Amino acid sequence: MQTTLGQPTASAILFFLCFVAVSLLITYWAARRTKTTTEYYAAARQITGFQNGLALAGDYMSAASFLGIAGLVALKGFDGMIYATGWLVGWPVLLFLIAEPLRNLGKYTFADVLAYRLANRPIRLASAVGGILTVVFYTIAQMVGAGSLIKLMFGLPYEVAVVIVGVVMLVYVLFGGMIATTWVQIIKACLLLGGVTLLMLLGMAQFGFNPGSLYAAVAANYGQAALEPGGLITNPLDAVSLGLALMFGLLGLPHILMRFYTVPDAKEARKSIAWATGFIGYFYCIIPLVGFSASVLVGRDLIAKIDKGGNMAAPLLAELLGGTPFLGFIAAVAFATILAVVAGLTLAGASALSHDIYVNVVKGGHANEREQVRVARIATVLVGLLAILLGILFKGQNVAFMVGLAFAVACSANFPALLLSITWKRLSTAGATASILVGAILATLLIILSPTVWVDVLKNPAAVFPLKNPAIVSMTASFAVAFAVSLLVPDRKAQAQFEVQKVRTYLAVGAE
Template sequence: MMRLTTFTGAARILAAAILGLAPTLALAAGTLEGDVHKQATNWTAIIMFAVFVTGTLFITKWAAAKTKSAADFYTGGGGITGFQNGLAIAGDYMSAASFLGISAAVMASGFDGLIYSIGFLVGWPILTFLMAERLRNLGKFTFADVAAFRFAQTPVRMFAAISTLVVVAFYLIAQMVGAGQLIQLLFGLDYWMAVIIVGGLMMVYVLFGGMTATTWVQIIKACLLLGGATFMAVMVMAHYGFSVGAFFSDAVNVKAAIAAKTPDTTPEAAAAAGQSIMAPGKFITDPISAISFGMALMFGTAGLPHILMRFFTVPSAKEARKSVMWATTWIGYFYLLTFIIGFGAITLVLTNPDFLDAEGKLVGGNNMAAVHLANAVGGNVFLGFISAVAFATILAVVAGLTLAGASAVSHDLYATIVKKGNADSAAELRMSRYTVLALGVIAVLLGIAFEKQNIAFMVSLAFAIAASANFPVLFLSLLWKGMTTRGAVIGGFIGLILSVGLTILSPSVWEATLGFEKGTAPFPYTSPALFSMVAAFVGIWLFSVLDNSARAKKDRDGFLAQQVRSETGIGASQASSH
């Protein structure tokens, strides 16, 4: 009761702060430096933000009353249906990177930007056919429950927790950057203030509501985002009488006209620049980068801790499969829309001086392409709606990520390793909430540090790490009898360290973020997955084959029992009953 009273007070204060923020925002809008094209304070957006935040705070209050144990906090008590979970997974997956980042990549690179959509989507059949049912039958709270099922608990869970936190950190950066840019553009707040607001709201949702509140925020956000994106795509196509040929032809002409403005550009070169957006090679220029990037997006999906965690929220393996089916349907449909939105931004945003600054660049940066397009096709009211939806998108994903990070620390490290499985539910829940606070602060600091990065690209780095570290360990632990604890831990750490190291040494971080001279990056490719993921699989195989210890024999002998349970679910209901 005391916890609920505390939450109610916090919710009221925060709701009042949000609702009372509008006058401050209006004053702040005039204080930004320089840019005469800066959006006027959008009262529609502010009101819709306030309505969404207030509504979700009441959902969180309701969820707080139901969150009495660690099982409620992590998995919503395991009572979420397949359809609800599918929508929530879609809401979790259709992140700021998907909505803002992919549309920005398509606007900048044309056809090549679609590699994000295709890569993000094709990982789902792997989850559907190979992993969803097994995960539900073997796991309880986190993917480490599955990875460590027949292995020594301490080393495998240590690896899984570290890997989870690294993936969550990279993914959080992208969401915080998107949130900061969005609020900065619409409200005129300083970027760092915008990031702090998002971090504070996210902590309230997760601290008090846990998985139940996070799930319902994600479901609401998924419905709003799908509806808003559909309207945008329909309005763009309606502008061209629903003629696909006229739509793409106009996009080519706009890109050619923009290229022609560059000094010393010949008409032939400008025409070629226009045509280039309809062919691959503008964004990823060499085969190795294309393969590596594709591998990261495809296999990373099956290694994302906040997505894997959602399979433990449903009551049965059948509902887990149904979750993936519905999630794939909604996500596939949404990615088709982002392609239209990206090309729509070329034709309707880049040609409108109201959306460009004095140098001819997009106000707020390329990540705001979809937001400006909303203004172009639906005016101020729809701009306010889409802005609120984008904000909801970020909050929902950040909440899911934070929950995954908190569970890694409290369940895998604290309850299983430190307390050796003897932690009571209240202590585990308390540790989760401490972790949420710490992750919130880290997310805000990293979001401020990586302000200038393309958010779709930042997410692709998280996917590369998930594909290199989590996926090989999880995949082989489920399907290969010969895998041992030593192989899992050493191979997993090889993938993790190599993917993070090569990411830092790549041009995207070495040059773009750390500021070293162009062309000096020690690792020349955009994504490390081809190298780090292969190294992880080889490491797991090699160190497992060479392992002749007594522990290794026990690991291999435990495979049959794991296989029976993963395939049939026998024993799963008792083990995962909360």
């Protein structure tokens, strides 16, 4: 087939401009409702469970998972499906362990939960380090992905794409705060779910809406092996470690955790996860159908010729079945997806900088409303510019490991301290601080020494650390350090406040 991929087509530009116009209108509307810190960071806590469920799905379903998993399934078959399941299983665990206590105890950031009874300054600093590292690694992956994907689809130069994404999302976050960010996520989630559903239906129509016929066609073209487990899982320990990172990393992602403060109470937080799990689960169920359809209808050769990683499988299928207009629509959806995810990340990074570090560490919690909002906006600009800079700095680098690194740091640095502060009376300030720092440093160090960076990126012959994802080691170490240091350096003041915290955790007494 002939493809117009890589050229800016009228339909792609039109759909993209429509999305930007609508989202800027929303930002204008939101900006007039964004005057206080609660409005800026938490959308005045007026988002419903259903809306937040869509927004959570929007925050989580990145362009990488849409284009990447469709491509992986198209090129590798069943192995891509195995990979897709891992991305969902964190959501129920997030609900069971963290979401409701987090909502009842905190205000704007997950550090609020830790600072409830631990000493404010050290714990805020440590959790800001964990939070900002997670956000930075995640942002690098998104920005580099944005630059390359937009270059592939629209033919725009890499730097131009990165700057457009950075500037547009900065406008959302800077002026519209969490209200605008939430609505951009909701629109993006609807567009993505709708677009992928349409693509899946058009694909399945070619096989009489019978998955069995689709799989038969896959097997006829690429052999039965395409539907069998292949070489994805060779080392079981590696698979377990990656599974831990995906499952518990979600429980430490600052931009996801922050969303639970946008709903009025724990009950809405709970409902929002049920909605999010439903939307995300549906998304990961239909993406493989898109991937398989692309492998049969477009063909693996063409998909791999245009992009080695298979990222263009879904856009190519869209062009084949719906022509250039549908390709333009799917390309614009991918662009919108990247914009929304980066906006959420920027707001999370800015809140760690301004609310945790500036207001609580530098000013000791004494800053008036006006000053807090002003600082939040300054921090947003800083984080936004940093995102653009990192995107350009990492141009052409292999950043496939960055998302894994973000999840490893999140599950090793942020998650253990967060869970223990909710459940373990004897957790002390020293214990939690040490746990966060050890988790963050160990996860980063081990990833550098692992096959993913040491061999694939730095081109050394053999890895120093054998596992591709260090979660099983770094998360365990982080928990061990939290226990050991808490017992060695106890914190009587924190223990004394545990009862009051408990009543607030479970009964929401005094919750914001």
